[in-house]
Amino acid sequence: MTPPSALEAIRAEALAKYESLDWPARNEENWRFGSWKEANLSGLEPVGAGVGIDLPEAIEGAQRFVFHNAELVSGSADSVQLLAHAPELLPQTESRLGSPKLSALHRAQSQHGIVIKTDSGADIEIIHLVSGEGLLTPTVVIIADDGAKVRVLERFISTNDFDATTVLCGADLIAGEGTKVTYLVTQELNANSKLIRLADSRLEALAHAKQAVIHTGAKWVREETYSTVDGMDAKSEILSVAVPTTGQEYDQRTFQHHGARDTYSDLLFKNTLFGKAKTIFSGLIFVDDGAHGTDAYQTCRNLMMTNECEANSMPGLEINADDVKCSHGSTSARVSDEEIFYLQARGIDSKSARNLVAQGFSIEAIEKLEDEQLEALAIEVVARKFAAIE
Amino acid sequence: MSLIIENLHATVDGTPILKGLNLEIPAGEVHAIMGPNGSGKSTLSKVVAGHDDYEVTGGRVLLDGVDISELEVDERSRAGIFLAFQYPSEVPGVSNANFLRAARQARLPDGEEIDAVAFYKEMYAKMDELEMDRKFTSRSVNEGFSGGEKKRNEILQMMMLDPRYCLLDETDSGLDIDALKVVAKGVNSMRSEARGFLVITHYQRLLDYIKPDHVHVMADGQIVKSGGAELALELEKSGYDFLKQTA
Ligand SMILES: Nc1ncnc2c1ncn2[C@@H]1O[C@H](COP(=O)(O)OP(=O)(O)OP(=O)(O)O)[C@@H](O)[C@H]1O
Ligand SMILES: [Mg+2]
Numbered sequence: 001m002t003p004p005s006a007l008e009a010i011r012a013e014a015l016a017k018y019e020s021l022d023w024p025a026r027n028e029e030n031w032r033f034g035s036w037k038e039a040n041l042s043g044l045e046p047v048g049a050g051v052g053i054d055l056p057e058a059i060e061g062a063q064r065f066v067f068h069n070a071e072l073v074s075g076s077a078d079s080v081q082l083l084a085h086a087p088e089l090l091p092q093t094e095s096r097l098g099s100p101k102l103s104a105l106h107r108a109q110s111q112h113g114i115v116i117k118t119d120s121g122a123d124i125e126i127i128h129l130v131s132g133e134g135l136l137t138p139t140v141v142i143i144a145d146d147g148a149k150v151r152v153l154e155r156f157i158s159t160n161d162f163d164a165t166t167v168l169c170g171a172d173l174i175a176g177e178g179t180k181v182t183y184l185v186t187q188e189l190n191a192n193s194k195l196i197r198l199a200d201s202r203l204e205a206l207a208h209a210k211q212a213v214i215h216t217g218a219k220w221v222r223e224e225t226y227s228t229v230d231g232m233d234a235k236s237e238i239l240s241v242a243v244p245t246t247g248q249e250y251d252q253r254t255f256q257h258h259g260a261r262d263t264y265s266d267l268l269f270k271n272t273l274f275g276k277a278k279t280i281f282s283g284l285i286f287v288d289d290g291a292h293g294t295d296a297y298q299t300c301r302n303l304m305m306t307n308e309c310e311a312n313s314m315p316g317l318e319i320n321a322d323d324v325k326c327s328h329g330s331t332s333a334r335v336s337d338e339e340i341f342y343l344q345a346r347g348i349d350s351k352s353a354r355n356l357v358a359q360g361f362s363i364e365a366i367e368k369l370e371d372e373q374l375e376a377l378a379i380e381v382v383a384r385k386f387a388a389i390e
Numbered sequence: 391m392s393l394i395i396e397n398l399h400a401t402v403d404g405t406p407i408l409k410g411l412n413l414e415i416p417a418g419e420v421h422a423i424m425g426p427n428g429s430g431k432s433t434l435s436k437v438v439a440g441h442d443d444y445e446v447t448g449g450r451v452l453l454d455g456v457d458i459s460e461l462e463v464d465e466r467s468r469a470g471i472f473l474a475f476q477y478p479s480e481v482p483g484v485s486n487a488n489f490l491r492a493a494r495q496a497r498l499p500d501g502e503e504i505d506a507v508a509f510y511k512e513m514y515a516k517m518d519e520l521e522m523d524r525k526f527t528s529r530s531v532n533e534g535f536s537g538g539e540k541k542r543n544e545i546l547q548m549m550m551l552d553p554r555y556c557l558l559d560e561t562d563s564g565l566d567i568d569a570l571k572v573v574a575k576g577v578n579s580m581r582s583e584a585r586g587f588l589v590i591t592h593y594q595r596l597l598d599y600i601k602p603d604h605v606h607v608m609a610d611g612q613i614v615k616s617g618g619a620e621l622a623l624e625l626e627k628s629g630y631d632f633l634k635q636t637a
Binding site for chain 2: 337344345347349350357359361364
């Protein structure tokens with residue numbers, strides 16, 4: 001009898017945990033306003049082999065990895081490790097934001113992913129081409145050390161318009177001392193798919209990380225972003241741009257955890273809601289006992305393009321230290337008729353005018369990436385969504 | 391060829407603001423409107439531009455003989471109406487250049503793409519004419535612009551869009567003396583046989599630079615007096631007291 005591989009052992013343990021836990025249920029604080037029933041993935045089988053489509057234009061200078069569902073079809077594993085070869089690095093996302101069962105399921109099913117571990121630098125583009133009815137559980141682990149400069153782009157793209165694929169993905173970022181990390185995720189799934197994304201990050205002293213997500217696709221998204229700033233002068237920026245319309249619900253929960261003194265975090269979420277879209281934002285800034293001199297900011301802004309959309313915001317703050325600068329706020333505003341009139345008075349039709357305003361609204365967050373290529377891509381993804389609406 | 395405003399009545403939330411206004415602006419002429427605060431001057435300009443806060447309860451607007459009363463705001467603009475706003479809107483996140491480009495693109499037939507190089511060249515030339523710094527191309531439309539910068543930006547848009555009839559609503563307010571001259575120069579450079587202007591102002595000074603062919607006084611939603619350029623001087627001297635006497 002051959003001994004089970006390390007990965008299998010991890011999966012077996014996670015499976016046992018998964019089986020012992022309950023699905024999210026009504027009345028759980030972390031699921032307030034949320035569609036907890038959507039999170040019940042029981043009976044869902046892993047998807048089979050995937051297929052390819054024409055790939056989007058590559059990011060210049062980046063090393064590209066392409067997955068067809070769980071299979072890596074392009075990209076050399078010289079500079080990265082495949083998860084299968086480094087199972088001990090499988091993220092142990094603690095899922096403190098309401099989804100321990102989903103997290104256990106992710107671990108139990110984990111079969112593919114990429115581990116980017118570097119002490120010099122890396123520029124990586126990962127494309128997940130997703131298809132098939134069922135569950136897909138990819139993983140990205142980024143471990144940056146010794147002042148490394150890392151840029152990662154991760155895209156989720158459906159290969160057809162109809163398959164209801166559930167993507168349950170894990171992301172784990174460890175930004176070591178003095179590192180600089182920019183990590184952009186774009187979710188461009190089809191309107192029948194779901195995405196559940198459990199993202200953890202830990203920043204050590206003097207690390208500076210920008211994590212951004214763009215959501216334009218999927219019928220339901222649940223995203224839990226837990227970010228720990230754990231070393232002096234670490235700086236964490238968390239950005240999100242979402243453009244849902246009728247039939248789409250985006251549920252995002254965040255936790256900015258300040259575990260050391262003189263740390264900085266800034267979160268900016270921008271939702272543009274069309275049709276009968278629904279969004280939920282719940283964010284907590286948590287400053288540990290002793291994390292003096294923390295600067296923490298949290299802003300969620302909703303631009304409501306119709307009267308039928310629904311934006312729920314639950315900002316929160318818990319401070320256990322002194323000399324702290326914190327602010328949190330959320331705003332919801334309707335698109336301004338005067339702005340639209342102004343643009344129309346220059347000959348721009350009302351749909352284009354609304355899209356210009358909406359795009360302008362999203363750009364405030366996108367610009368914070370401070371990376372020309374990634375910004376251009378983010379704008380392109382968002383613009384494509386605007387063009388497709390109505 | 392002219393812009394004809396015929397017996398125009400308009401209300402906002404049921405309150406009448408325009409009460410049977412008649413005005414004809416032939417192409418090639420500059421008409422000025424003066425009048426007390428609240429008399430309906432901005433309302434007139436917005437109604438002609440098609441703002442849907444105002445309900446047109448009577449009358450019509452003819453552009454070179456074509457009734458544009460039923461057209462959307464953007465259609466009127468493309469048909470040749472240009473309104474330089476008294477209070478231009480700010481549009482965060484949309485750069486001035488992209489805005490102008492979208493406005494120009496909207497004037498092209500379907501499937502035709504704007505020539506970006508030629509567009510920028512033209513825009514820069516017009517900005518130079520208006521003594522506008524190049525940095526305004528990448529800044530968001532009017533966002534954080536000073537009052538005078540916004541007004542200059544309106545004129546830039548007017549110059550880029552080549553309209554048939556231009557309505558300038560208090561374009562002089564907020565401009566310093568030098569800026570006033572620059573803006574007036576821009577407007578004068580656009581005067582032609584093919585274009586008409588309606589200039590709304592409170593101050594005769596603007597009319598020293600942009601010489602009107604006719605001056606009208608608006609009060610309580612109507613044109614109550616019309617005359618030549620000398621009427622503006624008269625008003626500057628004696629104000630609107632004559633309105634009360636006749637009332
Ligand atoms: N959207 C609106 N809602 C309510 N009242 C309005 C609206 N627009 C205009 N009015 C009212 O209509 C009247 C005319 O306003 P308008 O702005 O046209 O005056 P104006 O002649 O341009 O004045 P000013 O010289 O101060 O610019 C005012 O009493 C104003 O309060
Ligand atoms: Mg006015």
